[in-house]
Amino acid sequence: MTETLPTEANGNGVQSLVLIAEDEAEIAEILSAYLNRSGLRTAHAADGRQALELHRAVKPDLVLLDVQMPYVDGWQVLSQIRQRGDTPVIMLTALDQDIDKLMGLRIGADDYVVKPFNPAEVVARAQAVLRRSAMRPTTPVSRILRADVFEIDLDHHEATVRLGRKRHLLSLTLTEFKLLTHLAKAPRQVFTREELLVHCLPEGDTQERTVDSHISKLRKKLEILGVIGIPANVRGVGYRFGSSA
Incomplete structure (x- = not known):
């Protein structure tokens, strides 16, 4: 499900789209409501496979990615996203050990939020990451x-x-x-x-x-x-x- 509200836009003048990859429906609905209220569009993936499919199909501006998901876990999803490009990713997880945080950041996560979290804080972090992403150089990188x-x-x-x-x-x-x-x-x-x-x-x-x-x-x-x-x-x-x- 994707919702659109007429406020905050990405560099192309379109409202930024956030892909919520979260297998707990209640958490996904709360995050979606808070993000929509802040002027961001949302799409939801209930497992890792669907997250990868939607990432390719809808090309989100940001991914909120749960670690413990069915079929394909968050680490593998993050790795695949990084191989495809530089879509910003914020990890959502109940794991709060330093080694897990380092793992996420080393693979390429842009930020890390530990459950249980305040949805308003997640929105603030999402907006901060989107602002940083918009400021990245647009010069093509050698492949x-x-x-x-x-x-x-x-x-x-x-x-x-x-x-x-x-x-x-x-x-x-x-x-x-x-x-x-x-x-x-x-x-x-x-x-x-x-x-x-x-x-x-x-x-x-x-x-x-x-x-x-x-x-x-x-x-x-x-x-x-x-x-x-x-x-x-x-x-x-x-x-x-x-x-x-």
């Missing part, structure tokens, strides 16, 4: 990622390796491409298996050892070309782009 011998085309999902004067197009699965891209974006950072699981693996994969399998297959494809040590294993922690990155 070509370069790291070491790699050139990764994010728009066309192609990765090439340059060795001397030759360029080799890599034949990667979608998961292998996501893993390589995610590691290459922060080549010095060590990512845990859990982080890579959330960011890069398909919905339904919940076993951390699955990450090891995909990394091993990616590494073998690179070794055939003579690229050794990428991705690198950091014993007891996880993986990073390369041992000398």
Whole structure:
């Protein structure tokens, strides 16, 4: 359900649209009422799958995203949204541990609200995030990622390796491409298996050892070309782009 009120607008002169991804109908209705009263349009998704579908279909200006949702949890939804673009996201959750807050912010959340919350505070935070979003530079960002011998085309999902004067197009699965891209974006950072699981693996994969399998297959494809040590294993922690990155 989407409602429209004739006040606060986004940069295109249209009332800003907030996607509420929340499986508790009562909470979603309260948030919607408060947001509408403040001049914002709303749409509601009752689970993670629907949230991703609506995000693609209605292109909201902001997402209020619950962590604990059916089918696809909030962490995975946030990761998918970040892979698609920079839609602002405020996490809504009953989890109040610092590690959970850091997890959300590290994946790319713009703000974090712990339940139970005051709906008026959520509206204020939503308006603040929307204002910050409107002030972001509009200059297009390059969609070509370069790291070491790699050139990764994010728009066309192609990765090439340059060795001397030759360029080799890599034949990667979608998961292998996501893993390589995610590691290459922060080549010095060590990512845990859990982080890579959330960011890069398909919905339904919940076993951390699955990450090891995909990394091993990616590494073998690179070794055939003579690229050794990428991705690198950091014993007891996880993986990073390369041992000398």
